[in-house]
Amino acid sequence: MKFRRVKGTRDVLPREAAARRELEEKxxxxxxxxxxHPVLTPTFExxxxxxxSTGESSDIVIxxxxxxxxxxxxxxxxxxxxxxxxxxxxxxxxxxxxxRLWYVMPMFRQDKPQKGRYREHTQIGAEIIGEGxxxxxxxxxxxxxxxxxxIGIHEMFIELNSIGCRECRPGYIKKLKDFxxxxxxxxxDDCRLRAERNPLRxxxxxxxxxxxxxxxxxxxxxxxxxxxxxxxxxxxxxxDIFQIPYEENxxxxxxxxxxxxxxxxxxxxxxxxxxxxxxxxxxxxxxxxMGGPATPAIGFAFGVERALLASRGEDVFSSVQPGxxxxxxxxxxKAKPYCLDLLFKLREKGIGVQAExxxxxxxxxxxxxxxxxxxxxxIVGDKEIESGSFIVRDMGTGEQEExxxxxxISGLVNT
RNA sequence: GUGGGUGUAGCUCAAUUGGCAGAGCACUUGACUGUGGCUCAAGAUGUUGGGGGUUCAAGUCCCCUCACCCACCCCA
Numbered sequence: 120m121k122f123r124r125v126k127g128t129r130d131v132l133p134r135e136a137a138a139r140r141e142l143e144e145k146x147x148x149x150x151x152x153x154x155x156h157p158v159l160t161p162t163f164e165x166x167x168x169x170x171x172s173t174g175e176s177s178d179i180v181i182x183x184x185x186x187x188x189x190x191x192x193x194x195x196x197x198x199x200x201x202x203x204x205x206x207x208x209x210x211x212x213x214x215x216x217x218x219r220l221w222y223v224m225p226m227f228r229q230d231k232p233q234k235g236r237y238r239e240h241t242q243i244g245a246e247i248i249g250e251g252x253x254x255x256x257x258x259x260x261x262x263x264x265x266x267x268x269x270i271g272i273h274e275m276f277i278e279l280n281s282i283g284c285r286e287c288r289p290g291y292i293k294k295l296k297d298f299x300x301x302x303x304x305x306x307x308d309d310c311r312l313r314a315e316r317n318p319l320r321x322x323x324x325x326x327x328x329x330x331x332x333x334x335x336x337x338x339x340x341x342x343x344x345x346x347x348x349x350x351x352x353x354x355x356x357x358x359d360i361f362q363i364p365y366e367e368n369x370x371x372x373x374x375x376x377x378x379x380x381x382x383x384x385x386x387x388x389x390x391x392x393x394x395x396x397x398x399x400x401x402x403x404x405x406x407x408x409m410g411g412p413a414t415p416a417i418g419f420a421f422g423v424e425r426a427l428l429a430s431r432g433e434d435v436f437s438s439v440q441p442g443x444x445x446x447x448x449x450x451x452x453k454a455k456p457y458c459l460d461l462l463f464k465l466r467e468k469g470i471g472v473q474a475e476x477x478x479x480x481x482x483x484x485x486x487x488x489x490x491x492x493x494x495x496x497x498i499v500g501d502k503e504i505e506s507g508s509f510i511v512r513d514m515g516t517g518e519q520e521e522x523x524x525x526x527x528i529s530g531l532v533n534t
Numbered sequence: 535g536u537g538g539g540u541g542u543a544g545c546u547c548a549a550u551u552g553g554c555a556g557a558g559c560a561c562u563u564g565a566c567u568g569u570g571g572c573u574c575a576a577g578a579u580g581u582u583g584g585g586g587g588u589u590c591a592a593g594u595c596c597c598c599u600c601a602c603c604c605a606c607c608c609c610a
Contacts, residue, residue, distance in 0.1 A: 123601075178608050182535085200610085226610080231535080233604065242610065309607075323608075374609060392605065422610030450568065485570035490561095493570095500568065514570070 127229075127238025129424075138427060139241075142270055143223055146243055149266050153258075155221040155245055160204035162225065166196040172203035172405055174376020176317050183228040197227035200375070201244045201420055202402065203409075209248055210411045216249030223423070235393040235425040244420030251403060251415030253350045256381045257357025263385055263397060263419050264363050271430040272396060274388040277365035279358075280340070281351040282319070282372065284379050285404070287344035292318055294337045302332050322370035338369040347380055354381055373398060377405040381417065387429045396429055397421035442492035447474035448484040450500035458499050468528060488514060497527070 124130060131139065147157075166186050173179050185197035198204055201222055209218065223243045232238060245262070247255055260277065267275055283291060299306065299314035299321060306314070306321070310329050313320045321333060343351060358365055373382045382400035390396070399419025406414035445465070449458040458474045465472045475487055481498065488496045498510040509527055512519045 126601080183608085228609080230608070231606095232602090233606095236609070240610065320608090393610075395610065398610065420610070425610055480566090481568040482566060482570075484568095487570085489570045496570090498568080502568085510569090512569075517570085519569085 125238070127232040129237055129239075135427070139423060142423065142427065142430075143243070145269055146221070146223075146266060149262065149269060150219075150221050150245060153219065153262055155219040158205060158208065158220040158222050159224060160198070160201070160208050160222070163195050163197050164204055164207070166194045168203050168207055168409075169196055169199060172206065172377055172409060173200060177375050178230075179228060179374070183230050185227045185229055198224070199226055199228050201226065201242055202246065202375075202377075202405070202418060205244070205246055205418075206248070206405055206409060206411075206416070210406065210409060214248075216414065218248050219246070220248070221245040233393070234391055235422070235428050237424060240425075241423040242420045243423060243426075244418060246416060246418035248406070248416040249414055250417075251401075253353035253381075254357050256350075256354040256401065256417055257360070259399070259417055259419065260354075260358060260365070260383055261361050261363060263383075263399070264361075267385055267387075267396060267421075267426070270426060272387050272389075272426065273429075275364075275396070276386055276388075277363065278368040278371050278384045278386065279355070279365050280368050280371035280382050281343060281347055281354075281380050282378060282382055282400075283339055283343050283347050287342055287347055288339070288379075291337065291339050291342040294342060295319070295321075298336050305332050319372040322372050333370070340367070340369045350380055373400055377402040377408070379403050383419065385419075385421070389429050390425065393425060396426055442494055443473050444471040444494050445473075446488050446491065446493035446496045447472065448481070448488060448496050448498050449474065449476065450481055450484070450498070452478075453501060454499045454504060457504055461497075461499070464528060485512075 166184070169184065170180050175181075179199045184199050187195055187197075189195055201224055205220055205222065208214070209216075209220075221244065223241060225239055226242050227239050229238055230236070245259070247259060260279075264275075264277065282288065295318045296314060299310070299318060303311055303314065305328065307324065307326045307329055310321045310324050310326070313324075321329065321336075324330065324333070340351070355367075371382055371384060373384075378400040380401045380403065383398070384395050385397040386394045387396050388394065397419050398421075399417070401415070401417040403413075403415040406412065406416060447458045447461060449455045455476055458476070462472060462474050475484055475491070477487065479487070481500075485496070493514050496512050496514060498512065503509045507524050508521050509524070510519050510521055511527075
């Protein structure tokens, strides 16, 4: 085998492709009534867009982007996540706000592939732009919850936190940094680095020793300004209206720079290490940072591959040849052009039909029909062409009936 | 970028202390030239992931390399 797929990419075979379409339908059915409209953006953008929005301290920008130059010397990158592109599109096309947009688009990140994580993957995302009330946060979380429930993801739980705003976050980060410096000699090497660059990330550390120390660390929720504290408690009050299982996780931090206030993760215990199905949060400053007017916004996104893993298990990914409703079996060379003609006369009637043009006797043709998973076959030999009466055989039951050409054309429409 | 595991026929996997590379499924052909699935018979399939080394002899031992899987970092 000479050519292989590029590391971290995958082939989506018919069975999984069908499952994806189903999933997309379900998402559409849930989002459309809530006012979401579909949107598509280019697969690549100016590198600068992601650098400025996703953030220079995010791992995506630091080491995971497919960055390249085109022949005009433009500095470009394959889209690593959807939000910056969607916001750019809103701004560039002067879309009327508030707006609700959703998308299903491929994303590209050059990190090490493992279960449920690929270098090219498909994300479905939903964004509410121009609405900042806490009820919106609760609405979006509820929509997400319903969505994952409807696609059959079990053992799901929601983690929720508020990471504050411009007013209160800097003060908290300073407090946290002071704490980390104090305990620097007890932390792992990674965490000492994090303490300098991006202190919030220490909460992601899996080291038990670090976790023990961090259990005494100051928490953002204790240092929220009155505005953020009120917002957060109203989000929770909103969620309490629904019977949604969520837990506050004061150590939940997200990897992108643009988040503020509400952050949320949807997790499933059925996924192993990659247990986050969906992440999201509020990003009230992003539009302004991109040069637009101050505009509150919130959104979530999830990976289709991971969602399918969590909802259907492995069987989704096996390859299965789909069956054929009706297969024409020509016998002899004269019957072949006749079948070719018949093929399209039947398709015009909306019948799913194919023909077996490889030569062979009836026995052979039936064997082929069997291995191709045909539900019914139509036997077309010289005898049939002459008499205008054809045998339709049900490959499941073995029952046969004889139909004239006209009966065939009209009668099969109902089968 | 770091660690662990696995690479043998299209697929799932065998192969004893180093000793003729095999089975099941799938495939092709025939028994059966106008009635499939079952059965029976025959057949085809490999640079044992790649390269190098040790040896009379390597799927097996050693070194290098690549790919995939799992995990870490991080994330969807």
